[in-house]
Amino acid sequence: ETGVTQSPTHLIKTRGQQVTLRCSSQSGHNTVSWYQQALGQGPQFIFQYYREEENGRGNFPPRFSGLQFPNYSSELNVNALELDDSALYLCASSTGSGTGELFFGEGSRLTVL
Amino acid sequence: AQSVTQLGSHVSVSEGALVLLRCNYSSSVPPYLFWYVQYPNQGLQLLLKYTTGATLVKGINGFEAEFKKSETSFHLTKPSAHMSDAAEYFCAVSDLGGYQKVTFGTGTKLQVIP
Numbered sequence: 001e002t003g004v005t006q007s008p009t010h011l012i013k014t015r016g017q018q019v020t021l022r023c024s025s026q027s028g029h030n031t032v033s034w035y036q037q038a039l040g041q042g043p044q045f046i047f048q049y050y051r052e053e054e055n056g057r058g059n060f061p062p063r064f065s066g067l068q069f070p071n072y073s074s075e076l077n078v079n080a081l082e083l084d085d086s087a088l089y090l091c092a093s094s095t096g097s098g099t100g101e102l103f104f105g106e107g108s109r110l111t112v113l
Numbered sequence: 114a115q116s117v118t119q120l121g122s123h124v125s126v127s128e129g130a131l132v133l134l135r136c137n138y139s140s141s142v143p144p145y146l147f148w149y150v151q152y153p154n155q156g157l158q159l160l161l162k163y164t165t166g167a168t169l170v171k172g173i174n175g176f177e178a179e180f181k182k183s184e185t186s187f188h189l190t191k192p193s194a195h196m197s198d199a200a201e202y203f204c205a206v207s208d209l210g211g212y213q214k215v216t217f218g219t220g221t222k223l224q225v226i227p
Contacts (some may be wrong), residue, residue: 033215042203042217043157056214090156094115101147102215103155 004105006091012111014083021076021108025086032074033102034066035090043090051073078110086112115140115206119218127226132176132191134221139185145207146187147215148178152200160202163187174198181203199225 005024013019025032031050035043045058049068063079072093078085088109092102120135138144145164149157161172168180174197178189187204204218 010137035217040220042219045214048214058214092157101159101162102157104149104158106154106156 004091004093004103006089006105006108008108009106010109010111012112012113015081015083017081017112018077018079019081019110021078021089021091021110023074023076023093023105025072025074025091025093029093029095029103030071030072031094032068033092033094034074034076035092036060037088037090037107038084039087046076057074081112081113087109114142115216117204117206117216117218119204119221121221122219123222123224125224125226126194128196130191132189132194132198132199132223134189134198134202134204134223136178136187136189136218137185138187138204138206140206146178146180147205147207148172148176148187148189149198149203149205149217151203157203173215194223194225196225196227197218199223 033048034046037043048056052068065077068074088107090107092104116139118137148160148161149156163180171177176191201220201222208214
């Protein structure tokens with residue numbers, strides 16, 4: 001059984017650019033959530049995908065968007081990058097059973113210059 | 114809306130001493146509560162969870178937590194700290210209102226002094 005994998009692990013972008021982060025969910029999981037973790041902070045909920053549909057969103061602007069594919073892998077896209085977007089982006093998968101238990105990847109560290 | 118408050122952003126204990134990390138929650142419905150641990154440059158790993166039933170929950174690595182509804186608390190404890198316990202710990206609450214949004218606290222960084 002493979003766990004949650006994310007790519008890339010590190011990347012550097014400049015203001016105004018666009019970035020795509022990728023996540024492969026754990027085997028058997030149909031739900032993927034994305035979190036932003038700024039330095040020294042707890043993870044902040046961006047959005048969640050269940051069976052290819054967004055079914056929940058946190059307080060993030062529309063330039064944060066996502067996709068989920070038929071194999072339940074997912075992408076997070078961020079347009080018009082700002083300096084404050086620098087953070088660790090965490091993907092978490094779950095079974096959709098309703099208990100809320102999340103299985104996290106190791107994250108993608110984004111630095112915006 | 115649900116929320117979690119972790120008291121103390123940094124906690125230091127001596128090796129072998131009791132670990133106590135505090136968490137209070139706010140939720141309009143019976144909550145599901147979690148503790149996650151994050152080692153440097155890694156993702157989060159589930160330590161333990163409370164859903165329903167027994168209020169004292171045992172997790173991995175000797176950690177346990179007790180759900181106290183009257184105090185809206187879910188404090189994390191370990192009788193004897195080990196050097197390998199040094200990490201950041203996050204308390205979290207799950208919102209079951211239609212989707213599995215999990216709200217995290219700001220974290221407590223645990224330092225273990227030899």
